[in-house]
Amino acid sequence: MAKRIDVSDLDIYYGNFKAVEGVNISIEPRSITALIGPSGCGKSTFLRSLNRMHEVIPGARVEGKVVIDGQDLYSADIDPVDVRRQIGMVFQRPNPxxxxSIYDNVIAGVRLNSTRMKKSEMDDLVEKSLRGANLWTEVKDRLNRPGSGLSGGQQQRLCIARAIAVEPEVLLMDEPCSALDPISTLAIEDLMTELKDRFTIVIVTHNMQQAARVSESTGFFNLAGVGQPGRLVEFNPTEKIFSNPDEQATEDYITGRFG
Amino acid sequence: MTLTSAPPTPPRPKRRVGDRIFAGSASGSGILILLVLAGVAIFLIGEAWPAITAAAADLPGGQTLTAYIGPLVFGTLIAAVIALLVATPLAVAIALYITYYAPRRLATAMGYVIDLLAAIPSVVYGFWGIAALAPALVPLYGWLAENLGFIPLFAGPASATGRTMLTIGLVLAVMILPIISAISREVFSQAPALHREAALALGATRWEMIRMAVLPYGKSGVIGGAMLGLGRALGETMAVAIVLSGSGGITFNLISSSNPSTIAANIALQFPESTGLAVNTLIASGLALFAITMAVNMLARWIVNRRADFSGAN
Incomplete structure (x- = not known):
């Protein structure tokens, strides 16, 4: 189920503007990889290029390779729609x-993919996904109520349930906790730790404690200067990044002497 | 806490002058619109009253008021319904094309062209209807009567002039197309990027994204636009008066030469030659139109509110 991601020499452009330059990274399956860095350094753009969501913006394109399990995501015969069905995404703001209803939200992706399911199979899938997202006990009595009636943290877990219901190979999370309070954040972090047994997770975060808490590997993105493309400055095991980083820029950023 | 000898009077919230002026003018405007509406209703009822109470023999045509107004109400509704049935799907499709499919330049140009349709005076639509559309539709009506005559709508005999209920329904459809598509376009383009991206990230194609995130969001706006269009179709006078040869009674036969007229067109055509009780009768039919329009609006409001929980506004 979980897949390994190899990115080589990836440049990402918006029209003529080069937003991200020369990313080389290998993301291990069944692990959490965190991407940190100042705002506007291209880490979200990079994350969205992993399931071709950046193409939603007109003029966006990439050069280089993103290979998942031997398959280049950007080869000509690949449909971005299929890519996104295999690589789920959770956004910064909860967006059920x-x-x-809550029920329909969870199976929204499955309804797109398939193949008719029996009602009982759908019920089972909804329960399994909501349990997987630690939300089942809170919503099991109101599955037919609108998802927008939940609290922010619950909505975000609903979005995670929706993403994992289709059993993706990779789960991308773009600052999934930045709109949540500390308790909801903790719930999501616990959830990520549980989910990494089944999925490859890549998370963008501004919260360095969060990166240190949940991830095995961390990548630090930075801008060479104003108007310059963002680059992956350092990619190492999280422990090393936060204790003894190779690059001075990483240490400056982590210790708060920068940006 | 210190004790004071006199209990402090609760401080009156300070009302600033600007606030008071604004609140006053806003409530004034709100009350004004109610007064205007009430005034119209009172005028209509007052002027219609003599016709409502009069004996059948004194009314134009020597028939009861219901027998006089009934076919007109029917004609008004059926013309408007045809217009709505034709225009709404077309307008929604146009709006979706402009907002999500067309290249940006073409989309802007198309938007202007559609808005221009709204700027054409209704008398011009009337001339177009009678001079171009009606003759062009005559062969089609002949074919419909011949081949689909078993459907009551197309029972025939086909009109030789093409000035039928179906023709005016189509003219009205073109007339209300701009308002419905303009409003649909507006709401579709405001569908939150958040939800569109949610759909795309689940692996939705563009059409699936539209179905999941855009149409549900825009539904109440489309209904609102359709109701505005319906209001225009119900009240349209000039085009109907020119195009429709309204002489018959209630019939679902849309392509024959005997059609019920509509309330507004009938008033416009009859008013110059009417005196006394005949005027009151026309005003009574106007009262009926007023009631229909209000009922339509309330129905639309009810439809929009029915699933307010799921509207995304909370």
Whole structure:
């Protein structure tokens, strides 16, 4: 299920503007990889290029390779729609579909993919996904209520349930806790730790304690200067990044002497 | 806490002058619109009253008021319903094309062209309807009567002039297309990027994304736009008066030469030659139109509110 991601010499452009330059990274399966760095350094752009979501913006394109399990995501015969069905994403702000019930939100992705399911199979999948997202006990009595009626933290866990219901190979998370309070954040972090047994998780975060708490590996992105493309400055095991980083820029950023 | 000898009077919230002026003018405007509405209703009822109470023999045509107004109400509704049935799906499709499919330049140009449709005076639509559309539709009506005549809608005999209920329904459809598509376009383009991205990230194609995130969000706006269009279609006078040869009674036969007229067109055509009780009768039919329009609006409001929980506004 979980897959390994190899990125080589990846440049990402918005029109003529080069947003990210020369990323080389190997993301291990069944682990959590954190991406940190100042705002505007391209880490979200890089994350979105892993499931071709950056292409939503007109003029966005990449050069280089993103290979998942031997398959280049950007080869000509690959449909971005198929890529996104295999690589789930959780966004910064919780975004359950407001016109759908909790139940329908969870199976929204499955409904797209398939193949008709029996009602009982769908019920089982909804329960399994909501349990997987640690939300089942809180919502099991109101599955037919709108998802937008939940608290922010619950909505975000609903979005995670929706993402894992389709059994993706990789789960991308773009600052999933930045709109949440510390308790909800803790709930999501615990959840990530449970989920990494089944999925490869890549998370963008501004919270360095969070990166240190949950991730095995950490990548530090930075800008060479204003108007310059963002670069992956250092990619190492999290412990090393936070104790003895190779690069001076990483240490400056982590210790708060910069940005 | 210190004790004071006199209990402090609760401090009156300070009302600033600007606030008071604004609150006053806003409530004034709100009350004004209610007064205008009430005034119209009172005028209509007052002027219609003599016709409502009069004996059937004194009314134009020597028939009861319901027998006089009934076919007009029917004609008004059926023309408007045809217009709505034709225009709404088309307008939604146009709006979706402009917002999510067309290249940006083409989209802007198309938007302007559609808005231009709204700027054409209704008398011009009337001329277009009678001079171009009606003759063009005559062969089609002949074919419909011949081949689909078993459907009551197309029972025929087909009109030789093409000035039928279906023709005016189509003219009205073109007339209300801009308002519905303009409002749909507006709401579709405001569908939150957050939810569109949520759908795309689940692996939705563009059409699936539209179905999951755009249409549910825009639904109440589309209904609102359709109701505005319906209001225009119900009240349209000039185009109907020119195009429709309204002489018949209630019939679902849309392509024959005997059609019920509509309330607004009937008033416009009859008013110059009417005196006395005939005027009161026309005003009574106007009262009926007023009631229909209000009912339509309330129905639309009810439809929009029914699933307010799921609207995304909370």
């Amino acid at each position: 579909f407001p016109t759908m």
